Amino acid sequence: MTPARITVFAGHYGSGKTTLAVNYALRLAREGRRAALCDMDIVNPYFRTADYADLLREGGVELISSPYANTNVEMPWIPLESRRVLDDPALWSVIDLGGDDSGAMAIGRFAAALREKNAALWLVVNPCRPLTRDVESLREVRDAIEAAAGLRFTGMVGNANLGQETEMATVLSSLPLLRELSRAMDLPIIFTAVETSLAEEAAGALTPEDGALFPVTRYQKAAWSVWEPKKA
Amino acid sequence: MAEKVLMKGNEAVAEAAIQAGCLHYFGYPITPQTEIAAYMAKRMPKINGSFLQAESEIAAINMVLGAAAAGRRAMTSSSSPGVALKSEGLSYLAGCDLPAVVVNIQRGGPGLGGIQPSQADYFHATKGGGHGDFHMIVLAPSGVQEMFDLTGLAFDLADQYRVTSMLLSDGILGQMMEPVDLAAPPPRELPPKSWALTGTKGQRKPNIVNSLYMNPEDLERLVMERYERYAQIAAAETRWEEFLTEDADVVVVAYGALARVAKNAIAAARAQGIRAGLLRPITLWPFPKAALQALAGRAKAFVAAELSMGQMVEDIELAVRCARPVLRCNRTGGMVPTPEEVLQKLEEATA
Known part of the structure; x- marks a missing residue:
């Protein structure tokens, strides 16, 4: 698939936008493109692309981010540098938005330019999230985001996961629901994102309707991530 | 399942609050708890509940008092500086014997402090939380599942004992994502709210909800009765988790998100041959004193790990009556120790 020069990841809070944006930007760089990841999250002061600064640098992705991301200064901030995402025709850019319509508002001011440049706007859906697991709720989220962004979605990304407890069954059982959501939203599934360790096994279960398989690495691991010793 | x-x-x-039948939420935004208000704002209108963003934290807690007086389940939530503002209302709730649930997703302090996680409101939560003689039940979840489970329990305990239950959590637990089983807990049999202001309809004498007593004998009697109830709570509702304590030479005492870091440190210590365990208080008030006393008979030392300069450590030292050394492992201001830092204390304690 030929990527759009600008790809925007939007969706419900906690749908996995940042994880996918990081993975996608790294992939663009691996394919030999000059890639940038632009953090336009004006909602969440935590779990930002800035957490991945080292990883992105090593992977050859330029990070365009607020100097206040992950600090004690809670300041909604659109980096001045984000202008280059629009203006530099040789820069393959990924935009990570904040959740819901409050997050999508950040690109509202760039709507005309993004339309003109045929930017891709993808709706990230994790059907394991309680407020986006049926057509009615997802439609509400989608409509609110489109209204705030002044843009229409061009595709959907399936990202079924339960964090560390994601199993093959989590992925497989979500496929029919994701297809149903895709049809109801009238948005093609561009990618089905699957944890790298499960990707090979999942590949066989995907149909053309599920889009391409997108192996995703969840890089977050914190001091408070507990693996309890298995009971004998 | x-x-x-x-x-x-x-x-x-x-x-959890919605599933517990709480249809009245009053709040004021503050990081890192704003998602509670945002979720309520989305859901409440759909279930004929009320979400109200008050003009201040003080207004919000007093709205909770009003709804509670009418016999309704009501909740407010905030983060450290905002919860401090609610102190007046917490005291009035206690003085009126009203059940309510208050959530504190703690951040660094004092003052405006920062937006990163903290446990520095332990004193405020467990030693009153406002003026006058009173206690709140203080529940300390350690994961997203417990954020759900203990919120439901908080409502039941509040109704059963006519007290405020506080969920004392922190920015890590508020912000982290984990899988949750949303199954409702088994229902408790709760006393009828015969004291509630629901209108007499000419059928009974009016109920009065009040915290002002002109006669000191009356006030003393009421406070003493309240303390009898607190003793019942301590006897029946003290909760804690023990992890690998059976043979432990050194026991970490930690709660909330930090208990998870401690578990990783304990696993690393065990791998080195250090017999380490964890006592995790789930209720911070009532504090699991008896469990600690029992451990003091077997363990050689304790490590009090806290995201503060050391507040719970005073309760630990009281509980073990200073019979064993209690080492301290403290980070503050929004900083969280690594498992290695906790491990270092375990090595020191057993050196």
Whole structure:
């Protein structure tokens, strides 16, 4: 698939936008493109692309981010540098938005330019999230985001996961629901994102309707991530 | 088992409140708890509940008092500086014997402090939380599942004992995402709210909800009765978790998100041959004194790990009557120790 020069990841809070944006930007760089990841999250002061600064640098992705991301200064901030995402025709850019319509508002001011440049706007859906697991709720989220962004979605990304407890069954059982959501939203599934360790096994279960398989690495691991010793 | 969903800790608190029949939420935004208010704002209108963003934290807690006086389940949530503002209302709730649930997703302090996680409101939560003689039940979840489970329990305990239950959590637990089983807990049999201001309809004498007593004998009697209830709570509702304590030479005492870091440190210590364990208080008030006393008979030392300069450590030292050394492992201001830092204390304690 030929990527759009600008790809925007939007969706419900906690749908996995940042994880996918990081993975996608790294992939663009691996394919030999000059890639940038632009953090336009004006909602969440935590779990930002800035957490991945080292990883992105090593992977050859330029990070365009607020100097206040992950600090004690809670300041909604659109980096001045984000202008280059629009203006530099040789820069393959990924935009990570904040959740819901409050997050999508950040690109509202760039709507005309993004339309003109045929930017891709993808709706990230994790059907394991309680407020986006049926057509009615997802439609509400989608409509609110489109209204705030002044843009229409061009595709959907399936990202079924339960964090560390994601199993093959989590992925497989979500496929029919994701297809149903895709049809109801009238948005093609561009990618089905699957944890790298499960990707090979999942590949066989995907149909053309599920889009391409997108192996995703969840890089977050914190001091408070507990693996309890298995009971004998 | 019900199918699990992936939730933020703050969302799990809000969903648990709704499932517990709380139809009245009053709040004021502050990081890192705003998702609770955001979730309530989305859901309440759909279930004929009320979400109200008050003009201040003080207004919000007094709205909770009003709804509670009318016999309704009501909740407010905030983060450290905002919860401090609610102190007046917490005291009036206690003085009126009203059940309510208050959530504190703690951040660094004092003052405006910062937006990163903290446990520095332990004193405020467990030693009153306002003026006058009173206690709140203080519940300390350690994961998103417990954010859900203990919020439901908080409502039941509040109704059963006519007290305020506080969920004392932190920015890590509020913001982290984990799978949750949203199954409702088994229902408790709760006393009828015969004291509530629901209108007499000419059928009975009016109920009065009040905290002002002109006669000191009356006030003393009421406070003493309240303390008898607190003793019942301590006897029946003290909760804690023990992890690998059976043979432990050194026991970490930690709660909330930090208990998870401690578990990783304990696993590393065990791998080195150090017999380490964890006592995790789930209720911070009532504090699991008896469990600690029992451990003091076997363990050689304790490590009090806290995201503060050391507040719970005073209760630990009291509980073990200073019979064993209690080492301290403290980070503050929003900093969280690594498992290695806790491990270092375990090595020191057993050196």
